[in-house]
Amino acid sequence: MHGSRKLFEDIPWAARKAFVSSSRELELRSREILFHAGDSGDGCYLLRSGVVKAAVIARDGQERLLAVLGPGAMIGELSLIDDEPRSATISALKPCRLMHLTKPAFFRLADNNPQVYRRALKLLAHRLRGTNDTVVAQGTVSVSGRVARAFASLAEGLGDEQSDGRILLAHKITQNDIAGMAGVARENASRAINDLLRAGVLGRAGSFYMIEQPVALLDMAEI
Amino acid sequence: MHGSRKLFEDIPWAARKAFVSSSRELELRSREILFHAGDSGDGCYLLRSGVVKAAVIARDGQERLLAVLGPGAMIGELSLIDDEPRSATISALKPCRLMHLTKPAFFRLADNNPQVYRRALKLLAHRLRGTNDTVVAQGTVSVSGRVARAFASLAEGLGDEQSDGRILLAHKITQNDIAGMAGVARENASRAINDLLRAGVLGRAGSFYMIEQPVALLDMAEI
DNA sequence: TTGAACTTGTGATATAGATCACATACGGAG
DNA sequence: CTCCGTATGTGATCTATATCACAAGTTCAA
Numbered sequence: 001m002h003g004s005r006k007l008f009e010d011i012p013w014a015a016r017k018a019f020v021s022s023s024r025e026l027e028l029r030s031r032e033i034l035f036h037a038g039d040s041g042d043g044c045y046l047l048r049s050g051v052v053k054a055a056v057i058a059r060d061g062q063e064r065l066l067a068v069l070g071p072g073a074m075i076g077e078l079s080l081i082d083d084e085p086r087s088a089t090i091s092a093l094k095p096c097r098l099m100h101l102t103k104p105a106f107f108r109l110a111d112n113n114p115q116v117y118r119r120a121l122k123l124l125a126h127r128l129r130g131t132n133d134t135v136v137a138q139g140t141v142s143v144s145g146r147v148a149r150a151f152a153s154l155a156e157g158l159g160d161e162q163s164d165g166r167i168l169l170a171h172k173i174t175q176n177d178i179a180g181m182a183g184v185a186r187e188n189a190s191r192a193i194n195d196l197l198r199a200g201v202l203g204r205a206g207s208f209y210m211i212e213q214p215v216a217l218l219d220m221a222e223i
Numbered sequence: 224m225h226g227s228r229k230l231f232e233d234i235p236w237a238a239r240k241a242f243v244s245s246s247r248e249l250e251l252r253s254r255e256i257l258f259h260a261g262d263s264g265d266g267c268y269l270l271r272s273g274v275v276k277a278a279v280i281a282r283d284g285q286e287r288l289l290a291v292l293g294p295g296a297m298i299g300e301l302s303l304i305d306d307e308p309r310s311a312t313i314s315a316l317k318p319c320r321l322m323h324l325t326k327p328a329f330f331r332l333a334d335n336n337p338q339v340y341r342r343a344l345k346l347l348a349h350r351l352r353g354t355n356d357t358v359v360a361q362g363t364v365s366v367s368g369r370v371a372r373a374f375a376s377l378a379e380g381l382g383d384e385q386s387d388g389r390i391l392l393a394h395k396i397t398q399n400d401i402a403g404m405a406g407v408a409r410e411n412a413s414r415a416i417n418d419l420l421r422a423g424v425l426g427r428a429g430s431f432y433m434i435e436q437p438v439a440l441l442d443m444a445e446i
Numbered sequence: 447t448t449g450a451a452c453t454t455g456t457g458a459t460a461t462a463g464a465t466c467a468c469a470t471a472c473g474g475a476g
Numbered sequence: 477c478t479c480c481g482t483a484t485g486t487g488a489t490c491t492a493t494a495t496c497a498c499a500a501g502t503t504c505a506a
Contacts, residue, residue, distance in 0.1 A: 056355070058363035059445050066355060081341075081348040087355055110340070117333070117340035118304075124347040125304040131354035132279070132289060132310055138361040139406035140281035143463065174483065183362035185464050190485060222282050366493065398454065408494050413455060 015113040022105040028052075028092040035076070037089045042103040044080040047073045050096025051158055051171055054088040055180065065180035068093070068173075070158035074123060080106060081120075093171065133223070141222050143184045147192035148221035150181035151202065155211055167211040196220075238336040245328040251275075251315040258299070260312045265326040267303040270296045273319025274381055274394055277311040278403065288403035289354075291316065291396075293381035297346060303329055304343075316394065356446070364445050366407045370415035371444035373404035374425065378434055390434040419443075 028034060028050065035041055037056050047069060054066045054075075066088055069075065078087050080103055101109075110116040130153075137149055151169075159167040179189035196202040201217050203210040211217055251257060251273070258264055260279050270292060277289045277298075289311055292298065301310050303326055324332075333339040353376075360372055374392075382390040402412035419425040424440050426433040434440055 056359055058359050060363055062363050064359045064362055066358070078348045078351060081344045082352075084348075084352065087352050107341075111337050114334050114337070114340070117337070117344070118330075121304045121340070121343060121347065124344065124351060125301045125307075128301060128347060128351055128354065129305075129307070129310050131351065131358060135289070135354060135357050135361065135406075136279055136281050136287045138358065139287055140283050140285050176483085183358075186484090187465080187486080188463060190483095194485075397452090409454090410456080410495080411493065417455075 011115050011119060012113065015109060015116060018109055018112075019101065020099070022109065023099040023101045026098050026100055028096040028098065030092055030094050032092050034090040034092070034098070035086050037086055039086045041076065041079050041086055042083055043100055044077045044103075044106065045075040046099045046101065047071055047075060048097040048099060050098075051093040052090050052096060053093055053177065054090055056088050063176075063180050064183060065177060068154055068157045068177070068181070073157070074120075077120065077123070137222065138183060143182070143188050144192040144195055145220055145222050146182040146184060147178060147189055148196065148201075148217050149223065150178050151196070151209070151211060152218055152221045152223060153181060154209075155214070155217075159211070165214065167214055168205060169209045169211070172207055173209065234338050234342060235336065238332060238339060241332055241335075242324065243322070245332065246322040246324045249321050249323055251319040251321065253315055253317050255315050257313040257315070257321070258309050260309050262309045264299065264302050264309055265306055266323055267300045267326075267329065268298040269322045269324070270294055270298060271320040271322060273321075274316040275313050275319060276316055276400070277313055279311050286399075286403050287406060288400060291377055291380045291394075291400070291404070296380070297343075300343065300346070360445065361406060366405070366411050367415040367418055368443055368445050369405040369407060370401060370412055371419065371424075371440050372446065373401050374419070374432070374434060375441055375444045375446060376404060377432075378437070378440075382434070388437065390437055391428060392432045392434070395430055396432065 023046070034045065034052065049071050051068060051070050052073075052075065053068050055063050056066065057063055075090055075098070076086065079085065080101075106116075110120070134149075137146060141149065154169055154173065155167045158169065158171060160170050161167050175186055175189050175193065178193065179186040182189060182192075184192075193202065196217075197204070199216075201211070201213045201220065203212045246269070257268065257275065272294050274291060274293050275296075275298065276291050278286050279289065280286055298313055298321070299309065302308065303324075329339075333343070357372075360369060364372065377392050377396065378390045381392065381394060383393050384390050398409055398412050398416065401416065402409040405412060405415075407415070416425065419440075420427070422439075424434070424436045424443065426435045
């Protein structure tokens, strides 16, 4: 749970209140789609509770997952900023509550609280570092390493750190999702996951995954 | 030459003057390195003239090129924003003139001109869209498509559009650079480039490349 | 001008990972 | 419970791309 994922950390209370009052609540049922890549739209959303995935469908029909996002995440900020179409499809992996903020409201708020601008810049900078790393990893890291990476990224997006340092991924994740994040075939994701399980780096807690050895995982992921 | 690459478009003159007066000039000789990935550093640079490349070296020693940047480009803004180490190594491909802006100067300037914040956000949003696309392309587009992509990206970074619509890449670029951008082996980049030359999509203008059919190129790149 | 150090082109081979083809297991609806 | 759709595991191919191995160009510095 890296701080820079949260837009409103370090933001004065007055601004938070202004945000809440100028935003509108909405809910999503499981599997419901918030918007599709290519849609027009200029507002952004703050995820209050639940889990969503951001994905794009490549020309050949393959679904590539860019991220799985948990509470506190900012969604749709690219279109907010540059008025271009939505860059990814957002769909709910479980029931979600969101706040919707319009573009004028956001900029009014930010103009009055430069902290908001700084926070937003940090958020984008953090994402950019992440995608840059992904680009490099894509080309140089093996399938099993990229699968490890996918788990690391899930841990960041919705991991729940236990008191003993292990990280619980308290959400049902399919091999298809993992494969989509790692950019590998589902069958090979399966093999890689089992390797991680056998190595004891990863475990299963009920129907959820548990990262038993976060350090070892990051190492395999070449992070 | 997409507008959003330039930090100071639409920025009031007063702010530009403030920028110039609070910044320091510096020069790089060809092949000289501005900074290395991992270095600490919190200032940013504006490229006035010349060409640089942004690259990272993967764990296995392979060089992966993130971008080739021409005049007007912003460099080192990630560390400016989040105080983390430099994310890439910047080196000059030809002699360059740069302006250096310190972090306090940037934020002072931006706080007084929210346009600067908006502009910076747009810049990062644009990059993020680009890297997201790259991630997807990495996993789904063939080698020749990715090489086409590399040329498209070069065109954006330092292309010179002719009156007849063709785009001149007025800089000596090696196959190694192309391979590094596309994330492929140099030998295969060579084959792909020759395919593009034979197809007439690409041409050679002296020792430079010329994009003869930009539309066809983008199509091959699956953009 | 003559190397020496880069570049580029192209065939031959090796291999990681995709794809195919199933068997098996699971989970929710009736 | 029991059936059906979805998720998983694992072998056997197949193929795109890396890697290897050279032969020619080029560039540039001495």
